[in-house]
Amino acid sequence: MEVAYYPGCSGHGMSREYQLSTAVVCRHLGLVLHEVEDWNCCGASAAHSLNHSLALELNFRNLRLVEKMGLTTVTTPCAGCYSRLKTAESTLKESIGANKQSPQGSQVEASHVLQFLVEKVGLETIAQEVKRPLSGLRLAAYYGCLLTRPRGLTRFDDPEQPRVLDDLLKVLGAETVNWSHKAECCGAGMAACQTEIVVQLSGEILEAAKQAGAEAIVVGCPLCQTNLDTRQSLVEAERGVRYGLPIIYFTQLMGLAFGHSVKELGLNKLLTSPLPLLRAKGLY
Structure with missing residues (x-):
């Protein structure tokens, strides 16, 4: 199973051990993680508290990058990143109904690593x-x-x-x-x-x-x-x-x-x- 992986800013810094263990577990379970190419910061708390449009655009871009990779699911280990990606996903899907068209990135589903492992892999496995x-x-x-x-x-x-x-x-x-x-x-x-x-x-x-x-x-x-x-x-x-x-x-x-x-x-x-x-x- 192949899935896009969004590490977030902390994944390459202060939470390096989280990144390491996530990679080990996913590899053990036969999951292939593809880090999103040229991803940008999700904005976390700072962006959406100051500029709602910017906070959305940051994550629209990330979802578009996932779609360009030919993947439809992106998972992240950070609850903050998950919240921002999920907000962007929801906004894009809502725009389909309003505009009768499918904007770039709207086919991508965001999930947290815990959610992905439980729902897609399963507790039994x-x-x-x-x-x-x-x-x-x-x-x-x-x-x-x-x-x-x-x-x-x-x-x-x-x-x-x-x-x-x-x-x-x-x-x-x-x-x-x-x-x-x-x-x-x-x-x-x-x-x-x-x-x-x-x-x-x-x-x-x-x-x-x-x-x-x-x-x-x-x-x-x-x-x-x-x-x-x-x-x-x-x-x-x-x-x-x-x-x-x-x-x-x-x-x-x-x-x-x-x-x-x-x-x-x-x-x-x-x-x-x-x-x-x-x-x-x-x-x-």
């Missing part, structure tokens, strides 16, 4: 590839605010009580906790300009996960991962509490369950190291 079950791990599946919202746009899982990531982690052999903040915002869009708000929001998420008995938080967004991981020490200092919660990409855990190495998946690159936890569970 994924379960068959598990060689090293993640037994004993108690995980908090964190969806954030964009992966399943707004419902009319994403049409993926429940926007308030999502379950897809929980189901995937269970297929891998792990246990997931019931907790209150799985779909709450971490404040990543305000990371540079409103740090105090971000620390507060991140602190609430970390606290909720810890109170629920989680040993780590599992994410599907580089912005969420970076925010929760880098802010954790600030939250701990402010609250006088030690959380020590690794913030792990779901693709890293998939690769680990499939039998791939810690180094190959970039698990040794996370700020709050998951290696002691994995070692204690006999997974490393």
